[in-house]
Amino acid sequence: MRAQAIAFALFTAGLAAAPAIAAEAAHDHAAAPAKGAKSGDAKLIASAMSAAPAAIAKQASVVTMGADGSMKTLRKGTNGFTCMPDNPGTPGPDPMCMDANAMDWVMAWAGHQPPAHKVGLLYMLAGGTDFSNTDPYAKAPTGKNHWIKTGPHVMIVGDPDMLKAYPTSPDPDTSQPYVMWAGTPYAHLMAPVR
Numbered sequence: 001m002r003a004q005a006i007a008f009a010l011f012t013a014g015l016a017a018a019p020a021i022a023a024e025a026a027h028d029h030a031a032a033p034a035k036g037a038k039s040g041d042a043k044l045i046a047s048a049m050s051a052a053p054a055a056i057a058k059q060a061s062v063v064t065m066g067a068d069g070s071m072k073t074l075r076k077g078t079n080g081f082t083c084m085p086d087n088p089g090t091p092g093p094d095p096m097c098m099d100a101n102a103m104d105w106v107m108a109w110a111g112h113q114p115p116a117h118k119v120g121l122l123y124m125l126a127g128g129t130d131f132s133n134t135d136p137y138a139k140a141p142t143g144k145n146h147w148i149k150t151g152p153h154v155m156i157v158g159d160p161d162m163l164k165a166y167p168t169s170p171d172p173d174t175s176q177p178y179v180m181w182a183g184t185p186y187a188h189l190m191a192p193v194r
Contacts, residue, residue, distance in 0.1 A: 041074050047085035048074075052097035052123040056081050060097055069110050092129035092149070098122040105157040105186075109136060114185050115158060122155040125193065134170050136186045146170040150190065155180075157188040 044064060049057035061077035063084055083097035098106060102120030109115065128150035132138035141147035151174070156162070163179045166189055172178035177191045 044085040045074055047095050047126075048083035048097065049095075050093075050126045051083055051095035052081065052125060056123070057083060057097060065110065069107075086126070087129070090129040090131075093126045094124065094129040095126050096122055096124050102155070102157050105188075109186050112137075117160070118158045119162075120157045122157060124150075124155065125152045127151050128153060131180075133172060133180055134182070136181050136184055148172065148174055150174050151192055152194050153190050153192045155188050155190055157186075160187060163187055163189060 045062045048062045049060070051057070052060065056079065059077050059079040060081035060083045061073060062075040063071045063073050063082055065071055065084060080100055081097055082100075082103050084095060086093050086095045096106075099121050101116075101118040102122040104118065105115045105120050106122070107113075131148060131150070132141070132145040133148045135145045138145045138147075148171070163182070166177050166179050167173075168179045168182035168187075170182075172180075172190075174190070175192055177189060179187055180190045181187050
């Protein structure tokens, strides 16, 4: 019950702040990279920062993930959030910024491990790339993996019980909250902000 209350509070706070959050995310974060950052790193940092509200992004750590799941820190943060830049190998924008619990969830997903049941918040205010709504590891659309396109959103991860109140259709209306990857250990709430 407590986890449901926390998830509901996070969700409603996200909806109430949605217009301001989306407007903040749209502004140029390029001025924030650390002095002396390499040009390529500065671009990656700017991409990563576009995922979250400016107040969070400017103090967040920025990391990139290697193909083997290893992390490289581009900028050390101070607020407990970690942002990752767009993945150029995906068809659309997908930078993300997450709290520590959501980062643990992402690392579990990347490592094909069961995630902990800890509520986490993940921002994707630049939108999400096209992705399968049913298969967490799909590489390309097929006739069976329900590929979807999402706009700017937040994700609430780590509380399977909370998800019972939301649609689990493999072909959801992405303009409303829905469960992505229902029936898998990585099921989570997708909440659009526009």
